[in-house]
Amino acid sequence: MVACVYHPIYSVPFPSKHRFRMEKFRLLYERLLRTRIITKNDIVSPEPVTQEMIKIAHSQDYVDNFFANNLDVKRAKRIGLPWSEQLALRATYSIGGTLLTAKLALENGIACHLAGGTHHSHFNFGSGFCIFNDLAITALTLIEQQLADLIFILDCDVHQGDGTATIFQNNTDVFTCSIHCKNNFPLQKPDSDLDIALEKDIGDDEYMVALRQGLSAMLEFEPDLVIYDAGVDVHEDDALGKLSMTSQGIAARDYLVLKTCVDNGVPVATVIGGGYHKNLDGLVRRHCVIHEQARQFV
């Protein structure tokens, strides 16, 4: 079984004209079931994390003020999502979802989250539609609970994982690897352990060369777990991506990541990462790819 972690709260009521399409999580869940990529038996529901648990990766000041809707205008604006009680609650479930996915991956080899990948969130502020950093909270919690010693975060979202990079700057237990488009958000790209910055409009073949480099670093690190951000904003039709990957290219990318992990006995937890388009149908189809590829390893 490849567990699929999902909660209906992932698609909270949200302004429909917003660039961040909150309904995509529900549509992804529905499409995965409709196309029989997954069955209801594969679905596992997460518990929310507590505010205390979030503070393993974020400052008390940021966490307390976010939940009280008391952030200064600058920090509130930098997140880019309109605050609501529901949105705050959603964040706790979504982080709980990535944590649960990681635990299920440690048990079963592969597990997939139908959300997650909020890599622009830093210790003291959120940014770029990312409130708290689920990747960082998950990695630090697993290490604290002694469920893993070494964790490799493979971030294939088209945007650099700046928040993850800064949170783990002085942490040798977590290796951060970001493969991203060089001419894209965020403007300032603090160093990950390995950054592979790609030129604009790179297509499938060149991307795979970069991915192989990232996977070699992973094998050398010998992690107990890989957390894989399978962002689909690398796609040629993405509204924000600036790379030119095809859907087949994304499938080949996801397959190679999973196969390398499975062949080397490394558990892998996947999160969906970024993906932006007015046409939700195409976008949701692209987010299905990682789940489809994961099914090949059942």
Ligand SMILES: [Zn+2]
């Ligand atoms: Zn992105």
